[in-house]
Amino acid sequence: MELRAVLTTCPYCGVGCNFIFEVLDGKIINTMAAKTGPSNAGSLCIKGWSVHEFIQHKDRLTKPLIRRDGVFKEATWDEAYDYAASELLRLKDTYGPESVAFVGSARCPNEETYIFQKFARAAFGHNHVDHCARLCHAPTVAGLAVSFGSGAMTNSFAELEHANCILVIGSNTTVSHPIAAKRLMKAQANGAKLMVADPRKTQIAQLADLHVQQNLGTDVALINGLMHVIYKNGWHNRAFIEERTENFPALAEMIEQFPPERVSQITGVSVPDIEKMAAWYAKSQDSAIVYVLGITQHTTGVDNVKSLANLAMLCGHIGRPSTGVNPIRGQNNVQGACDMGCLPNAFPGYQYVNVPENVAKFEKAWNAKLSGTPGLTMVEQVEAVHEGKVKGLVVFGANPVVSYPNANRVQKGLEALEFLLVLDIFPTPTTALAHVVLPGASFAETCGTFASSERRVQLVREAIPPIPGKYNWEIIPELSTRVGYPMKYASAAEIFDEMASLTPAYGGMSFPRLEAEGLCWPCPTPNHPGTKYLHKDKFTRGLGLFQAIDFRPPAEAPDDDYPFWLTTGQIFSHYLTGTMTRRCPTLHHENPEVFVEINPQDAARLEIEAGEKIRASSRRGTIEVKARITETVKPGVVFIPMHFLENAANRLTNAALDPITKTPEYKVCAINLAKAA
Amino acid sequence: MSDQEFEPKILGFFCNWCTYAGADLAGVSRLQYPSNIRVIRVMCSGTVSPHHVLKAFQKGADGVLIGGCHIGDCHYLRGNYMTIKRVRFLQDLLKFTGFEPGRLHLEWISAAEGPKFAQTVRDFTEKIRKMGPARLKSARAA
Amino acid sequence: MDKLRAKVRTLLSEGQVAGYLGYLIKDSHPLPHLFTPENLEEVDQAVVAPDNARYPLDKLLIPLAERYPEAAFAIQVRGCDERGLNELYKWGQLDPEKVVPVGVACTQEQADYCECPGPWASVVDYGEKCQPVAKSLRVEQVATLAEEDAFQEWLGAFKRCIKCYGCRDVCPMCFCKDCSLEHEDLMSTGQLPPDSIFQLVRAIHMAGRCIDCGLCEETCPAGIPLRVLYKKANALVKDLFDYETGSPTAGPSPWKMLGEEATLETKPM
Structure with a gap:
């Protein structure tokens, strides 16, 4: 007889909620919000409360699979390791080490990701390792790193409750980060003004004191317009600009060209609303900015992020509690995966590969020859497959066939690979294309750490033993050893300690120190208390850098053939590609199938009725969706959620990329709608 | 919408044995009553869950009229004991939350009370007409 | 806490119950925990849930009792938790013969915050009775x-x-x-x-x-x-x-029976 309460950290979004698994005689029977969790304080969203529903699901992969002649056969671990290692070595010998690329995960604990990128870099001597941050917040990392010197959420969740004004832009907060929305609602109850800029009338937009519906892809113009009004009225913070920033004249010159009338024309937001937003943001004591993928998933993603950084610096709303620029990360450990160096341009701790001292440091630590040339990003990897340069791909806890843009092209690419190795916990469209499938242990079956959006590194604790019989942190070293780079660890804690010794921001952390509330990085020394908010007296880079950003329209706009603007995103009961959430009965009940949100005017014009099946097509593909007629979207704009692989919105989306981070423009493309034949 | 144009939507839950038969009698007796009411026949008024009533309001009903047998006449002996408990409780809960308890009415109408049936529907429709569209409906449209 | 721990130790060591559902500080957090005779030493660490970390222990007991229908369990209860047990008995979810309450009296501060009319259990093994709050x-x-x-x-x-x-x-x-x-x-x-x-x-x-x-x-x-x-x-x-929710003497819930007579009348239109 054993009933245990196991405290752990949520595997979904980046808010980092803590909950308790109730484990009765080896079975996880329930999930309970942890009262003492620092970021959730006793709350969870629907996905969190239902998380136990997928862990011991009958569909879990439990045995390694090898595909020969198109048929998957169960294999022993040794057979799978041997076959995978021989294939990887064959490719390495035949085409060179650069023919094998690596895709990591933003879902797995830091320890697993750390050794995954170490495996790629040390065993293959290149930097072709990336993960899905590329698809979401790479512009955040790149943009804020240039403006401030650090690409992370500047403040912490609890502080938001005490802000006087919050600008939420491109974030469907109650859906994608529900427990962050709790803080926004609390702030509002405390008297804060809540402003939401979103092309859709989302729940948080309906709750806001002011909601503006900017046209898709016009964020730079809107933010420049706000800054124009602030500067013209003298509401900017002169002392802050003087002491803490540089390059202000260039910004001043740029925003001069964005008077509210012009901005109104571009964005569709009225002049009085622009003026009101500017006044509220600039004149409140403590104003915070919260944004998510509505800002980053554009060809102007980095520009959008830099513009928000400009706005915060212009008013000096940064470097203090309850202010800042706060990107909320979409995945439990996307912050951590970036921190761990699962990026083609950086070793752990953002120690860039093109700095020779960094290469030398890691060569010494890992006892391997490393490359100083940045590697291929995720979407570039797919292109390299099409060009025949990449022949093998190692995918660790990711589902590119559904999550990448232009899914049809991704699928063709993966089909063309000579060798595809995929580790996952469930069968996915990506595992279906693999030559070897390794069954992974879920977060409930391992110890380790996740780094949440607020840079809080928290423990994940083992509730039940690994269902496939092995920890993921045992699998990677085994593979690595067999391809010629020996690795061995006795525990996740040992991996963490090695990583922390090489990653300055994690330098003072250890498992025992993380037990109570975790620690927010930077935490460089063993007695450092961690850092609640960044850039206190000085930006990480020294002075904050203003950058003049001009407005560029999105890559694709509606025309006669494809007359609708499509934007994509999440819905409250599902998560990303739905591999986990669609297996939870509670979540499936809410949203069993894909739909399109369409304005009543458009529906009437096309004679589409609620619930009717219609065809949505773009230049890249066609899917069938059910019509949901709603005022949430403006006429001419439609929304399709991304979660449903059988009718994946990403068969429609455009793989046009941000020029700097190569992040795809998921949030804007042109489509056509027609009644299904 | 101005008051003149407002036509209330009223949902009726009537028990098979008494009120529904009373409605039939009103019909065959050619008694006039407004056509605003849509009727759902249930085997006993005691089967009407408060959830059904709330769902009706959610879907845009301006009024809900429940009709059952007089106490003591229930075909199932005491089914309507539950009806009165539920309705009285729900009316008070609706009052507390401002969800317009007056839009829910319970009337005992027997199979022989055709005129009472017609009069109840007339009175209730007029009452709801005077109240105007349900608050919940207006709030949703806003 | 000594009194509570002593009672639990006795219950477990004498075999009166198969387990005690209470709280333990684990991983630096107060968490629900099932204490068993096999790990009697853990009882030295048993605590009362801090006011800011109460969990629905009654709810945890249901699947446990369902899995071990023959076993009796002790459970830490505040006034509200015990009212919960009483209701769960009525609704057939738990068997009163198989449950031993280990009672806690809430602090005045907690009772005020809850506006609680009954802030203690019928047996008090921890804490002092405070002033109940009659009206919300x-x-x-x-x-x-x-x-x-x-x-x-x-x-x-x-x-x-x-x-x-x-x-x-x-x-x-x-x-x-x-x-x-x-x-x-x-x-x-x-x-x-x-x-x-x-x-x-x-x-x-x-x-x-x-x-x-x-x-x-x-x-x-x-x-x-x-x-x-x-x-x-x-x-x-x-x-x-006239139904007092959670009272052991209140009889069956009004929603569970039709009643011997209809005491209410319809409201006029």
Whole structure:
């Protein structure tokens, strides 16, 4: 007889909620919000409360699979390791080490990701390792790193409750980060003004004191317009600009060209609303900015992020509690995966590969020859497959066939690979294309750490033993050893300690120190208390850098053939590609199938009725969706959620990329709608 | 919408044995009553869950009229004991939350009370007409 | 704490119970824990749940008792938890013969915060009895609002609902396998906020069942004053049917039986 309460950290979004698994005689029977969790304080969203529903699901992969002649056969671990290692070595010998690329995960604990990128870099001597941050917040990392010197959420969740004004832009907060929305609602109850800029009338937009519906892809113009009004009225913070920033004249010159009338024309937001937003943001004591993928998933993603950084610096709303620029990360450990160096341009701790001292440091630590040339990003990897340069791909806890843009092209690419190795916990469209499938242990079956959006590194604790019989942190070293780079660890804690010794921001952390509330990085020394908010007296880079950003329209706009603007995103009961959430009965009940949100005017014009099946097509593909007629979207704009692989919105989306981070423009493309034949 | 144009939507839950038969009698007796009411026949008024009533309001009903047998006449002996408990409780809960308890009415109408049936529907429709569209409906449209 | 620990130790070592469901500081957090005779030494670490870390132990006991129907269990209860046990006995979810309460009296501060009319268990193994709070000022305050104002207040709160179902999932009284809130014909799905009647439907189910532990309100990310709603629902059950929710002597719930006579009359139109 054993009933245990196991405290752990949520595997979904980046808010980092803590909950308790109730484990009765080896079975996880329930999930309970942890009262003492620092970021959730006793709350969870629907996905969190239902998380136990997928862990011991009958569909879990439990045995390694090898595909020969198109048929998957169960294999022993040794057979799978041997076959995978021989294939990887064959490719390495035949085409060179650069023919094998690596895709990591933003879902797995830091320890697993750390050794995954170490495996790629040390065993293959290149930097072709990336993960899905590329698809979401790479512009955040790149943009804020240039403006401030650090690409992370500047403040912490609890502080938001005490802000006087919050600008939420491109974030469907109650859906994608529900427990962050709790803080926004609390702030509002405390008297804060809540402003939401979103092309859709989302729940948080309906709750806001002011909601503006900017046209898709016009964020730079809107933010420049706000800054124009602030500067013209003298509401900017002169002392802050003087002491803490540089390059202000260039910004001043740029925003001069964005008077509210012009901005109104571009964005569709009225002049009085622009003026009101500017006044509220600039004149409140403590104003915070919260944004998510509505800002980053554009060809102007980095520009959008830099513009928000400009706005915060212009008013000096940064470097203090309850202010800042706060990107909320979409995945439990996307912050951590970036921190761990699962990026083609950086070793752990953002120690860039093109700095020779960094290469030398890691060569010494890992006892391997490393490359100083940045590697291929995720979407570039797919292109390299099409060009025949990449022949093998190692995918660790990711589902590119559904999550990448232009899914049809991704699928063709993966089909063309000579060798595809995929580790996952469930069968996915990506595992279906693999030559070897390794069954992974879920977060409930391992110890380790996740780094949440607020840079809080928290423990994940083992509730039940690994269902496939092995920890993921045992699998990677085994593979690595067999391809010629020996690795061995006795525990996740040992991996963490090695990583922390090489990653300055994690330098003072250890498992025992993380037990109570975790620690927010930077935490460089063993007695450092961690850092609640960044850039206190000085930006990480020294002075904050203003950058003049001009407005560029999105890559694709509606025309006669494809007359609708499509934007994509999440819905409250599902998560990303739905591999986990669609297996939870509670979540499936809410949203069993894909739909399109369409304005009543458009529906009437096309004679589409609620619930009717219609065809949505773009230049890249066609899917069938059910019509949901709603005022949430403006006429001419439609929304399709991304979660449903059988009718994946990403068969429609455009793989046009941000020029700097190569992040795809998921949030804007042109489509056509027609009644299904 | 101005008051003149407002036509209330009223949902009726009537028990098979008494009120529904009373409605039939009103019909065959050619008694006039407004056509605003849509009727759902249930085997006993005691089967009407408060959830059904709330769902009706959610879907845009301006009024809900429940009709059952007089106490003591229930075909199932005491089914309507539950009806009165539920309705009285729900009316008070609706009052507390401002969800317009007056839009829910319970009337005992027997199979022989055709005129009472017609009069109840007339009175209730007029009452709801005077109240105007349900608050919940207006709030949703806003 | 010594008294509580001694009682638990006796219960376990003498075999009167197979386990004690209480709290332990684990991983630096106060967490629910099942103490068993096999690990008797753990009892030295047993604690009373801090006010800010109460969990629905009654709810945990249900699957445990279901799995071990022959075994008896001791369980830490505050006044509310014990009211919960009494209701769960009535609804056939637990067997009173198989449950031994280990009672806690709440602090005055906690009782005031909860506006609790019964802030201690029938046996007190920890804490001192404080002054109960007879009337809920929060309920009275809402009751003074004009109907239209009350409507706007509640609707405003309901619109913040993110449909996490936390109010249900944390509730020690929510034991149904099929939930009305997920009834496919009666509650719409797939959108935020949910139907405006969502919380009212739940309030109906809470009437005569809510033991006023307040965990729902504490977990609600939207800050909906659920406790006020359910306190009122219980007060109505008391007024209309003279049913005292959670009392061991109150007899069956008014919703569980038709009754020997109809005591209420229809309201005039």
